[in-house]
Amino acid sequence: MKDARLEKLANLLLNHSVKLQAKERVLIRGHVHTKPLLKELVDGAYRLGAYPYIELIDDEINRHLYMGYEKEQLQTYADWMLKEYEDVDAIIYVTGEENDAEFSEVPSEKHRIWGEIMNPSTFFYVNNRRWVLLNYPTQGLAQKAGMSLSRFEDYLLDVCTVDxxxxxxxxxxxxxxxxxxxxxxxxxxxxxxxxxxxxxxxxxxxxxxxxxxxxxxxxxxxxxxxxxxxxxxxxxxxxxxxxxxxxxxxxxxxxxxxxxxxxxxxxxxxxxxxxxxxxxxxxxxxxxxxxxxxxxxxxxxxxxxxxxxxxxxxxxxxxxxxxxxxxxxxxxxxxxxxxxxxxxxxxxxxxxxxxxxxxxxxxxxxxxx
Structure with a gap:
């Protein structure tokens, strides 16, 4: 995706979606493949006089974690996440999944305890913070859409920048x-x-x-x-x-x-x-x-x-x-x-x-x- 389009998308997320103001703290979380947009979001946040914080997500690593999760372990993680969400004013989550079946081999019981333990912290920010979720164009997403990557990038920009x-x-x-x-x-x-x-x-x-x-x-x-x-x-x-x-x-x-x-x-x-x-x-x-x-x-x-x-x-x-x-x-x-x-x-x-x-x-x- 071209830089000019990324900057336009970043400005939409920062100004329209979360309405970020000077001195506010924004958590920017994204998959490792989304770094081009994450960089634009960091630069855009600084231009607004805000304070950005970045977290990178890797689904392959997370799959290994999911396979062994226990309630006690997840409760510690949920406590960390809740404190993190309490400390920021806004969250921008940029997903960039290459393979949506990455977690299909994780036992259903592990998914269940993840939801049970982690949902309260997630719903805290959903209900109490300004937030936005965006899907970044990847080869995997383009394939799901039945398009080439370049065509999907154009499509994504069109659907994301409706009036x-x-x-x-x-x-x-x-x-x-x-x-x-x-x-x-x-x-x-x-x-x-x-x-x-x-x-x-x-x-x-x-x-x-x-x-x-x-x-x-x-x-x-x-x-x-x-x-x-x-x-x-x-x-x-x-x-x-x-x-x-x-x-x-x-x-x-x-x-x-x-x-x-x-x-x-x-x-x-x-x-x-x-x-x-x-x-x-x-x-x-x-x-x-x-x-x-x-x-x-x-x-x-x-x-x-x-x-x-x-x-x-x-x-x-x-x-x-x-x-x-x-x-x-x-x-x-x-x-x-x-x-x-x-x-x-x-x-x-x-x-x-x-x-x-x-x-x-x-x-x-x-x-x-």
């Missing part, structure tokens, strides 16, 4: 409508699902916490989910990609889970009680992201999509569910993916990926580009 201020304004009517809504119904091939979002806040995501971005999220009332939802995109978790995932709920609880690896997916949902309840419901609107690539930071923002999330609820839209997992699963409702409808209180608000109501049409792709 987020315009998007944020267009999202406000959807946020207000969601906060007035009680009953939601989702209908698609293999999907007929109902739940309530009454009394749960809706949150606009327009470039502050994720780059790329483009979603409005809330959470179902915990015991209100009934019916079946079938996902038409790959669902990746802990280094394993699941396909043809179908989940059935009764009074909020997941009672039947199917996939191409049914036994393994049910092991994940057996992590704890909260793993069988939903912590998030969101609608994706980024006009530049159209096809799934197996990377959730992109896939959950696909225009004409929604995602439904077993596990932990976010504090901003909290339905009380607690879990060591938070697994976003994406359903695309555009015609080429089988179509579908979203109803709020029995009124059709989106059909085949396009918003119907006049106040929401500003979120359709032609309006946001």
């Amino acid at each position: 987020y201020e315009k998007m944020g304004k267009a999202m406000q009517p959807l946020k207000e409508l969601m906060e007035r809504t009680d009953k939601v119904r989702l209908v698609s091939p293999g999907t007929d699902l109902t739940f309530s979002i009454k009394g749960i806040p809706a949150v606009v995501c327009a470039g502050e916490n994720n780059i790329p971005d483009g979603e409005v999220f809330t959470a179902p009332v915990k015991d209100s989910v009934n019916g079946t939802i079938s996902f038409n995109t790959p669902c990746t978790y802990q280094g394993t990609t699941f396909r043809d995932v179908s989940l059935t709920f009764k009074n909020g609880k997941l009672v039947d889970a199917k996939a191409d690896q049914t036994e393994k997916i049910n092991q994940i949902f057996a992590s704890d009680e909260g793993a069988r309840y939903i912590g998030e419901f969101a609608i994706g609107v980024n006009p530049m992201i159209k096809e799934p690539m197996g990377d959730i930071l992109f896939d959950e923002k696909i225009c004409g999509s929604l995602h439904f999330t077993p596990g932990e609820a976010y504090e901003e839209a909290d339905n009380g569910n607690r879990s060591a997992i938070h697994w976003d699963m994406v359903l695309i409702q555009r015609p080429e993916y089988g179509g579908g409808e979203i109803y709020f209180d029995d009124e059709l608000i989106r059909k085949d990926g396009l918003f119907i109501l006049s106040e929401l049409r500003g979120l359709n792709p032609d309006a946001l580009k």
Whole structure:
């Protein structure tokens, strides 16, 4: 990626996403492959008069650590991380994974205790600090997207530099409508699902916490989910990609889970009680992201999509569910993916990926580009 584009991206992260000010402390964490952008972030932070701190991540080393993790060991690490997050004002996390299956051989029990012990410190910064997460272009990510590295670099810049201020304004009517809504119904091939979002806040995501971005999220009332939802995109978790995932709920609880690896997916949902309840419901609107690539930071923002999330609820839209997992699963409702409808209180608000109501049409792709 050219230096000028990296500088533009760094300025977006520093000024729009975390709104870094002079004398503030920013933790910049990134994979070793992301050093070109990390250098731009350090230089940009200094230009703002802020204090940057760097941590480099190496997945190969981390895989060796994961294989032997014990609770006592992780608790020490979690305490360190919490102190670190308490000491900074903002966090910028630049992922640059070359192989998303790097951790697929780690036993599920090690993943479980990682989530159990480390999630409290992670959710501390998610809920109490300004933060942003970005995926850096790598050969592995370009391959997942089915593109050459140079083409993927161009694509990433396009999706990351959408007019987020315009998007944020267009999202406000959807946020207000969601906060007035009680009953939601989702209908698609293999999907007929109902739940309530009454009394749960809706949150606009327009470039502050994720780059790329483009979603409005809330959470179902915990015991209100009934019916079946079938996902038409790959669902990746802990280094394993699941396909043809179908989940059935009764009074909020997941009672039947199917996939191409049914036994393994049910092991994940057996992590704890909260793993069988939903912590998030969101609608994706980024006009530049159209096809799934197996990377959730992109896939959950696909225009004409929604995602439904077993596990932990976010504090901003909290339905009380607690879990060591938070697994976003994406359903695309555009015609080429089988179509579908979203109803709020029995009124059709989106059909085949396009918003119907006049106040929401500003979120359709032609309006946001």
